[in-house]
Amino acid sequence: MHVPPSEAPVLQGLWEAVQAGQREVLLSPYLPASYAFLTHVLLCTPFLALDALGSVCQRVRSWRVSAGSGPPPSLRRWGECFLRVLSRYLSSVLPATALLHALCSPAVLPLLAPSCWELCVEVFACLLVFDTLFFISHVAMHR
Known part of the structure; x- marks a missing residue:
C-alpha cells in the first residue's frame, strides 16, 4: 500500500524500496x-x-x-x-x-516508515542494549 506523499514520513520512499524485494530478509x-x-x-x-x-x-x-x-x-x-x-x-x-x-x-512490517528521530533513537537503544549484553558476556567469559 502506497502512502500519499503529503502524509508520508521523510524516509517513506527508502522504506518502500527496501520492503519491495526484501520482506523475507527483513523478517529473518x-x-x-x-x-x-x-x-x-x-x-x-x-x-x-x-x-x-x-x-x-x-x-x-x-x-x-x-x-x-x-x-x-x-x-x-x-x-x-x-x-x-x-x-x-x-x-x-x-x-x-x-x-x-x-x-x-512482528509477523508483518509496518506500512509507514519511522521518523528520522524514531530511527535514531531506536538504533541507539539497540546498540546500547547489544553493547551492554556484549559487555556482560565478555566479563562473564573472563572470570
Whole structure:
C-alpha cells in the first residue's frame, strides 16, 4: 500500500524500496545476528590495519597502548581471533537472536516508515542494549 506523499514520513520512499524485494530478509532472524557480526568485524578492521602497519613501522608501533610489550599480533593470530569470534556468534548470538525473534518479532512490517528521530533513537537503544549484553558476556567469559 502506497502512502500519499503529503502524509508520508521523510524516509517513506527508502522504506518502500527496501520492503519491495526484501520482506523475507527483513523478517529473518539471521539479519540482526549477521549485522552484529559484520559490525564487529568492521570495527576491528582499523586495529588490524594498525597492527599490520606496526609490524613494519616503528612509529606506528610506538602508539600502541602496550607499546613496550613486543611486536603486534601476527595476521595468523588475527585469523584465529576472527574464527573464534565467528564461532561465538554462531553458537551464542545467532541462537539467542533466533529465540528473541521467535518470541517478540512482528509477523508483518509496518506500512509507514519511522521518523528520522524514531530511527535514531531506536538504533541507539539497540546498540546500547547489544553493547551492554556484549559487555556482560565478555566479563562473564573472563572470570
